[in-house]
Amino acid sequence: MSEQSVMDEATYLQQYDPKQFDSxxxxxxxxxxxxxxxxxxxxxxxxxxxxxxxxxxxxxxxxxxxxxxxxxxxxxxxxxxxxxxxxxxxxxxxxxxxxxxxxxxxxxxxxxxxxxxxxxxxxxxxxxxxxxxxxxxxxxxxxxxxxxxxxxxxxxxxxxxxALYSIVPAYALAEEFTFPELQHLHELLIGKPLQKRSFRRRIEQANLLEDTGKFRKDAGRPAILYRLAADAEQYRFVRNLED
Structure with missing residues (x-):
């Protein structure tokens, strides 16, 4: 049996040269x-x-x-x-x-x-x-x-x-955001348009957003401002949003 095989670990580590191999x-x-x-x-x-x-x-x-x-x-x-x-x-x-x-x-x-x-x-x-x-x-x-x-x-x-199975992308938005902003971000990440009614329905059914009671007036009619509900990032859709 070689000397190294009977050497205790503390002694081995003390003598070990980390530079013996190129890193x-x-x-x-x-x-x-x-x-x-x-x-x-x-x-x-x-x-x-x-x-x-x-x-x-x-x-x-x-x-x-x-x-x-x-x-x-x-x-x-x-x-x-x-x-x-x-x-x-x-x-x-x-x-x-x-x-x-x-x-x-x-x-x-x-x-x-x-x-x-x-x-x-x-x-x-x-x-x-x-x-x-x-x-x-x-x-x-x-x-x-x-x-x-x-x-x-x-x-x-x-x-x-x-973006396909969660609402995690919403964390790239401001604390308060509109539904169109949320959908557009998902579409950017997924790389294809999403059906508006279907996207909204699935988000609402999962109770992932809270209505702030505020509005933002853009080019069209005033848009409701939402915020993420508590623990929304933990939710996973059963089917991908593009389905």
Whole structure:
């Protein structure tokens, strides 16, 4: 039996050299989406250093093992450092890793996504010169850093699925919103029009909204303002909204 096999764990860990194997670069990235001016937008930041200097990409960065204890702390810290905002929630999206995505070497990123209200972070984003909300329809005209377009596309697909079976997209709206705004956001995420009467009926039957008693006068007749009912985000439709 070798000396190492009879070695106790404390001694083994004391002698272990974490540098005996090459380690990949490890980062976290966030695809944050919002709904504003009738369009779906994603939050991008302009890179201030090489590689990909001057390109726009997702808020992200390396994991500082001396500063954070886990991935949640890492991604929240990066978002705050890069944009000045605090995401209301974050959902882990996917991990990407290969020897091509970053010119600095073999790289792995753990990506996250969230859908948030524009009004909740409008002021903070306005004060950060190199961060802005960008219409997702403009992205094909841009060359984003690294593989961030792939991450954004995965985030949009996740939002599409949520829009099909839940009312979670409403959390990207203002606290008080109209039914047409809610339906339009679902249609943007799903990528197709929804039958107006059917959409309204299913939302009302599930008691997912509360009437605020207020109205907003747009181009047509005054529209009722609603807010989300308590625990509405937990509800799941039996059939997808597009059915």
């Amino acid at each position: 990949p670069l490890v980062t976290v990235d966030a695809a944050l989406f919002t709904y504003h001016d009738g369009v779906l937008k994603v939050l991008l930041v302009e890179r201030a250093s090489h590689p990909e200097l001057g390109k726009w990409g997702l808020p992200g960065g390396f994991i500082d093992v001396h500063r954070v204890a886990d991935l949640t702390q890492a991604i929240n810290g990066v978002i705050e450092d890069k944009t000045g905002i605090t995401a209301p929630y974050l959902e882990q999206l996917a991990s990407y890793g290969n020897n091509q995505r970053d010119k600095r070497g073999w790289s792995v990123t753990v990506s996250y996504t969230a859908l948030m209200a524009y009004q909740a972070c409008e002021v903070r984003i306005a004060t950060v010169a190199d961060a802005q909300w960008v219409d997702v329809e403009q992205l094909p005209e841009m060359t984003l850093a690294f593989d961030h377009m792939t991450i954004i596309e995965a985030g949009r697909e996740r939002l599409k699925q949520k």
